[in-house]
Every structure is written in C-alpha cells, then in structure tokens.
Amino acid sequence: MKRIGVLTGGGDCPGLNAVLRAVVKTADNDYDVKVIGFNDGYEGLIENRYRELSNRDVSGILTRGGTILGTSNRADPFRYPVLQGEEYVYLDRSTQAVRNFEALGLDALVAIGGDGTMAASAGMMELGLPIVGVPKTIDNDLVGTDVTFGFDSAVVTATDAIDKIHTTAQSHHRVMIVEVMGRYAGWLALSSGLAGGGDIILIPEFPYDIEAVCNAVKERNAAGKRFSIVVVGEGAHPAGGEMVVDRRIETSPDAIRLGGVSRQVAAQIEGLTNLECRVTILGHLLRGGSPTAFDRILATRYGTEAVHMVMRGEMGQMVAMKGSNIGSTPMSEVAGKLRTVTPDHPLVKAALSLGVCVGLPMGVPIEESLAEEATT
Ligand code: F6P
Numbered sequence: 001m002k003r004i005g006v007l008t009g010g011g012d013c014p015g016l017n018a019v020l021r022a023v024v025k026t027a028d029n030d031y032d033v034k035v036i037g038f039n040d041g042y043e044g045l046i047e048n049r050y051r052e053l054s055n056r057d058v059s060g061i062l063t064r065g066g067t068i069l070g071t072s073n074r075a076d077p078f079r080y081p082v083l084q085g086e087e088y089v090y091l092d093r094s095t096q097a098v099r100n101f102e103a104l105g106l107d108a109l110v111a112i113g114g115d116g117t118m119a120a121s122a123g124m125m126e127l128g129l130p131i132v133g134v135p136k137t138i139d140n141d142l143v144g145t146d147v148t149f150g151f152d153s154a155v156v157t158a159t160d161a162i163d164k165i166h167t168t169a170q171s172h173h174r175v176m177i178v179e180v181m182g183r184y185a186g187w188l189a190l191s192s193g194l195a196g197g198g199d200i201i202l203i204p205e206f207p208y209d210i211e212a213v214c215n216a217v218k219e220r221n222a223a224g225k226r227f228s229i230v231v232v233g234e235g236a237h238p239a240g241g242e243m244v245v246d247r248r249i250e251t252s253p254d255a256i257r258l259g260g261v262s263r264q265v266a267a268q269i270e271g272l273t274n275l276e277c278r279v280t281i282l283g284h285l286l287r288g289g290s291p292t293a294f295d296r297i298l299a300t301r302y303g304t305e306a307v308h309m310v311m312r313g314e315m316g317q318m319v320a321m322k323g324s325n326i327g328s329t330p331m332s333e334v335a336g337k338l339r340t341v342t343p344d345h346p347l348v349k350a351a352l353s354l355g356v357c358v359g360l361p362m363g364v365p366i367e368e369s370l371a372e373e374a375t376t
Contacts, residue, residue, distance in 0.1 A: 009041030013150030022303025133318035144329030162196025189233030204235030208359025
C-alpha cells in the first residue's frame with residue numbers, strides 16, 4: 001500500500017475533520033502511505049476533483065466543524081444528477097469513478113459518511129473498489145455500530161438550547177416546543193430531551209396521541225408547574241398521521257426533508273389547553289460547531305482504526321463501536337437499514353420512570369399502546 005483515498009459524504013457534522021486528521025496522520029506516521037482527499041464526497045471521485053493531504057494540511061483542524069474536503073448529499077455514483085438544459089437527468093457514473101480511482105494508482109478508499117455513503121460504498125465494492133467505511137451522522141441511526149460520531153456534539157448543542165429555553169418557559173408560564181433533527185430516528189430528541197429535562201418527548205418511533213400530550217401538560221399545571229418543555233423529533237407524527245415534509249430535494253437519494261411538526265403540535269396544544277405555546281426549530285444549528293471531547297476521541301479512534309483496517313486488507317467493512325471496543329461491520333449489512341429507538345430501550349425506560357410523557361397514554365404499557373395504535 002502506497003496511496004489511499006479519503007472522502008466525506010452526506011450531511012456534514014462535527015468530527016469529520018477529526019477523522020480526516022487521524023486518517024492522514026496514521027497513514028503517514030505508521031505506514032508512510034500518502035493520502036488523496038476527494039472534494040465533495042463521491043462527486044470528487046466521479047469528477048476527478050482531489051488534492052493530496054499532508055500532515056501539514058490536517059494540522060489544526062481537530063476542533064473545526066464541517067469538513068475541509070467539502071461534502072455532497074446528492075452524489076450517488078449509480079444515480080448521478082446531471083443538469084441537461086433546465087432538467088436533471090440521472091446517469092450511472094460508477095464506472096467513471098472506478099477509472100479515476102485506478103488512474104490515480106490508489107490502493108484503497110476510506111469513505112466517511114452515513115447510510116447513503118455506506119450504500120454507495122457497498123455498491124462500489126461490488127465493482128471492485130477496495131473500501132473501508134467510517135460511520136458519521138448526528139442522527140445516530142446507522143446499524144452495526146452503537147454510536148456514530150457527530151451525535152454527541154448534536155446532543156450537547158440541543159441540550160444547551162433546551163436549557164436556555166427553560167428560562168423563558170418558566171418566566172412566561174408557557175409551553176415551549178423545541179424541534180430537533182434526526183430524520184426517521186428519535187435518538188437525538190430522546191437523548192437531548194432527557195439531558196435537558198424535557199417533560200414531553202415525541203419521537204418518530206412512537207406515533208403520538210395529542211390528548212395524552214395535552215393531559216401531561218394539564219397535569220403539570222394542576223400540580224403547580226406552570227410551564228412545560230416539549231422536545232419533538234422532526235420525524236414525529238400523530239397516530240394515523242403523516243410526518244411533516246418541509247421540502248423535497250429531487251436530486252438527493254432520499255428526497256424528503258422533514259421539518260415543521262412542532263408548529264402542528266403547538267397549534268393543537270393551544271387549541272386543546274388554552275395555554276400559550278412557542279416553537280423553536282433548531283435545524284442545522286445541530287450540525288455545526290466544534291466537536292465535543294467525546295466526538296473528537298471517537299472520530300480519532302475511527303480514523304486511526306480505518307487506516308489499520310485498510311492495511312490489514314479488511315475491505316468492505318465499516319469501523320464500528322461495540323460497547324467500549326472498536327470493531328467492524330460489513331458495509332453491505334449497514335446499507336439501506338435504519339437503527340431506531342425500541343420501546344424497551346433503557347433510555348425509554350428511564351424517561352418513563354421519570355414520568356416523562358412520550359406521547360402515549362400514561363400508565364399503559366408502551367407496547368400495549370403501540371399495538372393498539374397499529375390496529376386502529
Ligand atoms: O442526516 C442528517 C440530517 O441533518 C437530518 O437530521 C436532517 O433530516 C437532514 O440531514 C437535513 O438535510 P439537509 O442538510 O439536506 O437539509
């Protein structure tokens with residue numbers, strides 16, 4: 001092995017630069033291997049846009065958010081959007097990507113990304129590209145790993161926001177609704193909701209019953225607690241209802257962008273309780289800023305291990321956290337799947353023990369409520 005490539009794909013998050021730094025330094029210090037960085041995820045590999053990354057290039061980037069390479073969440077090599085006239089057409093550019101990879105004399109590729117990048121990488125592996133994956137996303141929804149880097153930083157940012165919103169909630173005796181990202185998984189809402197002392201936490205996995213939500217608010221008021229904090233995952237939806245779609249990005253492999261459910265929740269709570277509500281949608285704030293110490297360490301461990309895996313020839317694997325140990329999972333097992341919150345997860349149990357309403361009737365076993373919802 002003399003030369004390897006690296007790219008960052010999908011939505012950005014804190015810790016991407018920390019992984020790049022670890023990859024370049026480990027390749028150089030431990031193996032004397034050169035690293036080529038592709039710009040904007042698979043787009044750079046398809047369009048042959050790259051640059052060599054030296055130790056000097058990655059010096060000082062550990063603490064920086066975003067990615068020095070740039071990224072793209074619409075660069076699927078098998079369905080690559082190309083503007084023809086005023087319309088996009090979709091072309092299979094995977095063979096071009098393989099040709100560019102070979103022309104550069106690369107021995108392997110480290111692909112840092114979420115489910116979209118892992119799915120593309122699993123496909124490129126089948127075309128003979130030797131790839132090792134690194135799991136990233138603030139959503140923490142990748143299967144095969146206990147945690148993705150970027151998640152902890154997003155939880156810390158969301159928790160800080162919830163803490164700040166608490167003061168207005170208390171002072172003005174309002175119901176404050178905080179919407180967080182997370183797509184189809186509730187990890188970010190559940191974790192920041194618990195850390196921020198949320199009274200009601202709504203997540204996509206548990207379709208909510210608005211009466212149960214309002215009862216929880218009213219009970220708090222009756223007990224003299226004249227405010228409530230509701231933390232809502234962007235994918236939360238009422239029982240029998242749909243997720244709220246903010247927009248569609250047709251060139252993106254998953255076109256749907258969620259957002260705005262908190263406004264519906266606020267309107268319903270106001271209507272049913274007569275209490276004043278306010279909405280804060282945190283959105284892309286959650287993807288920005290410097291990574292937490294936890295994410296810096298995780299990203300560093302992932303980056304160094306990815307290079308060791310490349311050198312051991314463990315291609316087609318994604319580096320993964322299993323308990324407190326670093327392991328790996330085949331990328332083919334990650335692609336196209338989602339890791340979501342289950343009713344028996346310890347975080348859910350802890351929330352229920354604290355009396356947090358998760359959008360379902362209180363006092364009824366959660367599995368029972370969900371089963372009942374499924375049949376109605
Ligand atoms: O997957 C990360 C994520 O931030 C999701 O939580 C969110 O739904 C989505 O990306 C937003 O994507 P975009 O940056 O394209 O708006």
